[in-house]
Amino acid sequence: MIAARGESTATALVGRPSFRSQTTATPLDQLNFLSPGSYAKLPASYQSGIDSWISAKQSSDLPIQYEPDSFEDWPPAPSQTKTTQLVTVVEGDNNRETSHLLAEWHGQVTEILGDVFKAELRGTHGVGVVGKQEEALIPIDDVQPDDIDLFVDGAFFRLCISYEVSATGVRRRCTTVVFRRLPAYRREELEDARRVGQEIARGLRLE
């Protein structure tokens, strides 16, 4: 079930897999954060809880995956968010965590250079971040092996910095690179594009 999500995550901070509780209006894709690897490590009772939650989501009116109309629209605009119910996985009484997003950027990979990659970023959340157009160098270590097939020139991702607070009050910062799994090119649309491109090129008034 986890593989059905539209994106996968890479987390710079190594830590025990955990659920984040969301009680406010939240883009749906922020709920899809578990990698297949961390899902597999969960006890069977937790997995079945997750599966039933996802089944409930899939049978509801709201789609789990969000397909944007444009780069600027991703992740969903406020009108395309929903108030989620509290999602809690109990790993013992003291393992409930809350997550607070400090800063977020949307990015596109522009060049892969040895042990880092270069990207263009647009700030979407956080003080001193929103609205800025920036360029970043990000260590390739932050890309999880699961995401290698998504990690190409031109790939879209989200960079998030948040801190998580455990029930015991322990706070830790977390840097996350979330790669976007866009739909694949279809033969028909590439053929259409080819036809349009040829028509335009042949119709230009060249000297």
Add this chain to the structure above:
Amino acid sequence: MAFDWNDLGRPVNHDEVEITLIGPGFGECLVLHVGGGRWITVDSCVDSQDQVDRRPVAERYLRGVGVDLESQVDLVIATHWHADHVRGLGRLVDVCRNATFSCAQSLVKEEFQVFVEEMSTASAATDGAKLRDFREAIRHLYSRQQVIRFATAGKTLKSWGAGTIGHAGGCQVRALSPSDKEYQLFLLEIAQAAPKVRNSKRSATARTPNLASVVLHVQFETFALLLGADMETHHDPLRGWTAAILEGTGLQVRPASLIKVPHHGSATGHHDQMWSQLLEPRPIGLVTPFNSLPDGKKLPTAADISRLTSHTSRLISSSQRPTTSTRGRDPAVERSLRESQIQIRDLATPFGMVRCRKQPGAAWNFEVFQPAAELTWHPVNGS
């Protein structure tokens, strides 16, 4: 004088030549008055500091000095399709509806047009801002059947007779690049980058368009200008600056007295023979700054400024070098970025303008609109 869109100074005189470099903002743009109210624009960008008015700066500037874009702009040139050179290009082509458009030949070939359409399939999500402006420009040109005079090395893009532009000798704009080899290599690169069925959608990325950019030589009766675009050097003599220099010397072009320094003054844009063969000794240099990643340097570097000032009589930058601005970010965010070894730099740099005007037979007159500034070299620690 501080830069202000509402105070652009007096309009140019009929017989004056004007070259104005605007930017960098998100990219750079240059406008050129060849005389007689005839104008050229080279590349396009928008003012990064102005969140309200997103028109291309060439349109804003020309309207601000009283130019009618529909009737007075003769030539709109895109030197290459890097995002920092084509922002707002679609709109610019739209409003300059009687201008001839010029770009590298490879960009109007079927292969590239198909690539543009393929990268734009289904959703604008996949083309970002990179191809959108160029695509919009081409669509305007296609629907209006506006003339595209494609650029190849040695080709005259536009010429004006003496009677047209109000001063003796007329004016000729020639392309010194891209070379034939670059044209072939560019198409090959596009073929390799073309999306395949079942591949995940992605944004278009430009690999080596700088070598395929259009270097321009503008010749008047008594002087000339060299506009270096983002051209860089290459070890292959059939590519980059070596090829452009060979073209220029073969055409016996007049050595230029003013240069728009190529590729933001970087060392990779430097070629000794460009200075010795295409330029007069110690010409005037105009340069736009740029953030250069991945090495973390900002262009032009101190070493670049030292080199460029040794070759020029005056070196004027359209803005200050960009700063690594972290102001306003949460300290916890800064710490996280540091710990994760993620470097972030602001793409938007302070927006300025430098304007050079020249009456026939007179010296160049400069107007520097801050944060534009003249660059001088002050050795530090004996360097």
